[in-house]
Amino acid sequence: MQQVCRVRLGGMDWMGGHAGLMPLLAPLREIAGTCRDWPSRAQLQARIDAAGLRVATGFPLHLAEAGSDLPYELRLHRTGVLGFRERNLHDWFNLMAWFAFPGAKAALNARHCAAWADAATGSRGAVRDALTLFDESGVVVLAEDPQLLTLIRGFEWKALFCGRRDDCRRRLRVLPFGHALCEKALAPYHGITGHALMFEVAAGTLAQDDRALLAAADQLLAARIADPQALATTRDLAPLPLLGIPDWCAANADPAYYDDTRQFRSGRRPRAVARPG
Numbered sequence: 001m002q003q004v005c006r007v008r009l010g011g012m013d014w015m016g017g018h019a020g021l022m023p024l025l026a027p028l029r030e031i032a033g034t035c036r037d038w039p040s041r042a043q044l045q046a047r048i049d050a051a052g053l054r055v056a057t058g059f060p061l062h063l064a065e066a067g068s069d070l071p072y073e074l075r076l077h078r079t080g081v082l083g084f085r086e087r088n089l090h091d092w093f094n095l096m097a098w099f100a101f102p103g104a105k106a107a108l109n110a111r112h113c114a115a116w117a118d119a120a121t122g123s124r125g126a127v128r129d130a131l132t133l134f135d136e137s138g139v140v141v142l143a144e145d146p147q148l149l150t151l152i153r154g155f156e157w158k159a160l161f162c163g164r165r166d167d168c169r170r171r172l173r174v175l176p177f178g179h180a181l182c183e184k185a186l187a188p189y190h191g192i193t194g195h196a197l198m199f200e201v202a203a204g205t206l207a208q209d210d211r212a213l214l215a216a217a218d219q220l221l222a223a224r225i226a227d228p229q230a231l232a233t234t235r236d237l238a239p240l241p242l243l244g245i246p247d248w249c250a251a252n253a254d255p256a257y258y259d260d261t262r263q264f265r266s267g268r269r270p271r272a273v274a275r276p277g
Contacts, residue, residue, distance in 0.1 A: 022185035056110035073112040093179035103222035130231040136180040139194035144171040157264040195237035
């Protein structure tokens with residue numbers, strides 16, 4: 001997957017011509033812009049400076065070579081330095097998440113560092129496990145109908161994606177957060193799954209353009225992540241099979257598609273809670 005995308009990225013659009021493969025990535029298109037080749041670290045730094053991106057400790061975000069005597073999260077929190085490898089999709093999407101969700105990314109880094117004491121035992125601990133899972137594979141789910149979130153929490157996939165199909169199109173929105181998930185979405189595969197934080201939002205919220213919607217989601221997400229009671233465990237994240245979302249793949253137009261229990265599992269019942277925005 002990575003080899004194909006990297007070969008084609010230079011000289012084409014921001015995702016190597018693959019932008020139409022996965023609707024999950026569509027909200028990032030305007031932020032990423034278009035380029036004839038990989039942007040340099042200096043070009044990206046200029047965009048960061050113009051956007052005024054900062055970590056929670058107030059340091060401006062600054063791109064530098066990956067690798068340091070300090071662990072990644074502590075280096076970022078204490079200095080504002082973000083390890084960044086040029087011509088690397090994983091790091092590219094991590095930076096795109098900073099542009100899309102600056103408040104949430106700063107809050108996530110602060111939570112990591114607040115929970116760092118667990119690292120002394122040789123384990124990340126439950127909180128940092130949850131934060132890491134969301135950072136790598138997270139999605140933000142916004143719904144104008146709380147019953148749609150209830151169906152997600154209950155693993156009621158056919159009732160959600162077939163029985164409430166039109167409502168999923170009109171009253172549910174899934175936004176990308178995890179940078180590893182975004183990289184995978186360039187070549188989506190059977191069973192690709194996001195790990196969701198979910199929010200009930202007011203009627204009309206989803207009618208906003210992508211920029212406004214991302215900004216609204218960032219506020220909700222930053223507050224949730226900063227809450228010391230939130231993301232206490234990976235069970236606070238709701239698994240969401242992305243290729244089940246109506247119109248996200250051609251095959252899911254057939255109701256029988258949702259009978260595949262390898263992709264649409266009954267699963268555990270997560271602790272994920274949809275709190276009114």
